[in-house]
Amino acid sequence: MAKKVLVVEDNELNLKLFCDLLRAHGWMAEPVRDGREAVARAADVLPDLIVMDIQMPHVTGYELILALKADEALRHIPVMAVTAYAGREDEERIRAAGADAYVSKPISLARFMGAVNDLA
Template sequence: MAKRVLVVEDNELNLKLFCDLLRAHDFAAEPVRDGREAVARARAVAPHLVVMDIQLPHVSGLELIGQMKRDPKLRSIPIMAVTAYAGREDEERIRAAGANAYVSKPISVMRFMEEIRSLMPSDPPVDDRTLPLL
């Protein structure tokens, strides 16, 4: 079963790019265009990872990260911030808000996918001693 990635991005082209990249690498991408829907959608979808723009209309990505990290059902889900903010202070501020990773725009496709894979929880190893013998 494909791992689910919730993508929170208001820019249609970026949203399509991120979702297409994820799907091309066998992830199930769940798009969210409006940050005001992100927490409810995350609770409904139970993603393995959240990719979130920081500059969103109506609510900032930093606020959303804080909301997710305070939510008992969502706090363990890793969050990767994707933003045009590219300064060292910006990265520190975004990580301090609770983001597990930071990728600046314009993205490097290779770096984007490397960060996705590094944050994706791995499946527990199979202990073949517990599998039934056929």
């Protein structure tokens, strides 16, 4: 049975790229376009991994990671942040919020899948 990944990304092209890439590698990808829906969708889907953008409208990735890690039923799910924020302080802040992995944009497909597989 394929592992499930929830992909939270507001940019339609990035969302399609991430989902297509994950599906090509045997994952079942569940897209979410709005961070405000992510916690509820994660509770419904109970994914094996959550891949998310940090810079989103309405709810930042930081806020979303904190909400996921505060939820007893979801806190065990690894979170991989994918973001254009590429500085050392950015990575430290993202990891401090609770992200288990960090990949900067523009992504390297090999690095992206390597990080996914490391968390699987």
